[in-house]
Amino acid sequence: MTKTYEIRKPIWCAGCGHFGVQGAIQYALQAAGIELHETLVLAGIGCSGTVQNNIGAYGYHAMHGRVLPTAIGVSLANPDLTVIAAGGDGDGYAIGGGHLMHALKRNANLLYVVMNNGVYGLTKGQDSPTAKTPLAAPEEDPLDAMMLGLSIRSTTFLARAITTRSDQLNELMLMGLQHSREGKGMAFIEVLSPCVTYDDTYSQWMNKVYDLDADPDYRNDDRGKAFFDLNRLIEQSLIPIGLIYHGEHASLQSAMLSDVTPFHSLEDQHAGHFNQHMEEVLSAYAV
Ligand SMILES: Cc1ncc(C[n+]2csc(CCOP(=O)(O)OP(=O)(O)O)c2C)c(N)n1
Ligand code: SF4
Structure with a gap:
């Protein structure tokens, strides 16, 4: 490390949903007892x-749309690190859409949080893939990333929350963090996080969310039924939130790296174990 950066204050507009997402990430780290120096937060543009x-954790600002491949690489190189990747719906579903599919397929041990506001906030409000009625093509349906996640059979944790329901958001964030820390694979949480400046969807979304956690008939461990139920809710113009799917599948680490010597500490690095570890990682991938 060559420079220590001061923790910044958020630069978001007053009322932006992203404040709530940051609060939930901080809550989950604290509730899980994970220290900031054991954590890397990577984020897109x-x-x-x-x-x-x-x-205040280690930080990495990835190129636009490239946060997931970087996060997967980090989680392979240092399995002891808590890896949290974050970004917007533009970053994750548009320019980063190809990487999302492959990350869902690979199921590496990390938490991926998408702040979905239906627009590209930073570049002044263009439509993102989740825009409800895209100006350029109003006949297009918005992308539902939870349906995408359900369609990829190696996903193990899919959830959607909204910033206005902070208890549920915090609880899902903690569950997702624990899922990834326990080596069960990638936890993918989409948070409805309105952009008050370019498309204020607070009241629209608060009226449309349907809480699956409160539905006794919903089965979050049944991929087929979850897909059917989500499709039905979307057809009714509702937005399903809650723990959407929770299942088991080999993580990338358990499938590829079971014979690899773990790289644990700076002492290991000094002892040359890091090079050995990376050689084993590369040979596991036959690179
Ligand atoms: C390669 C590349 N293409 C385009 C841009 C311009 N750009 C910056 S942020 C952004 C979209 C941001 O939207 P989103 O990811 O939804 O995040 P939000 O700002 O809404 O939180 C775009 C297109 C860029 N920085 N790099
Ligand atoms: S422009 Fe939108 S997304 Fe960006 S900080 Fe402001 S409210 Fe949030």
Whole structure:
């Protein structure tokens, strides 16, 4: 490390949903007892991407749309690190959409948080893939990233929250963090996080969310039924929130790195174990 940066104050507009997302990430780290020096927060480009400046963990500001491959690399290189990737719906679903599919497929041990506001906030409000009625093509349906997640059979944790329901948001964030820390794979949480400046969707979304956690008939451990139920709710113009899917599948680490010597500490690095570790990682991938 060559420079220590001061923790910044958020630069978001008053009322931006991203404040709530940052608060939930901080809550989850504290509630799980994970120290900031054991954590790396990586973020993409956008208003959302500045979250990593404000938390006080190690930080990495990835290129636009590239946060997931970087986070996967980090989680392989240092399995002891708590890895949190974050970004906007533009970053994750538009320019980063290809990486999202492959990350969902790989199921590496990390938490991925998308702050979905339906717009590109930082570049002044263009439509994102989740825009409800895109100006350029109003006949297009918005992307539902939870449906995408359900369609990829190696996903293990899919959830959606809204910043106005902070208890549920905090609880899901903690569950997702624990899922990834316990080596069960990638936890993907989409948070409805309105942009008050370019498309204030607070009242619209608060009226449309449907809480699956409060529905006794919903089964978050049944991928097929979850897909069917989400599709039905979306057809009714509702937005499903809550723990959408929770299942088991080998994580990238358990599938690829079971024979690799773990890299644990700076002492290991000094002893040359890091090089050994990376050689084993590369040979596991036959690179
Ligand atoms: C390669 C590249 N293309 C385009 C941009 C311009 N750009 C910066 S942020 C952004 C979108 C941000 O939207 P989103 O990810 O939804 O985050 P928000 O600002 O809404 O939180 C774009 C297109 C860029 N920085 N880099
Ligand atoms: S422009 Fe929108 S997304 Fe960006 S900080 Fe302001 S309210 Fe938040």
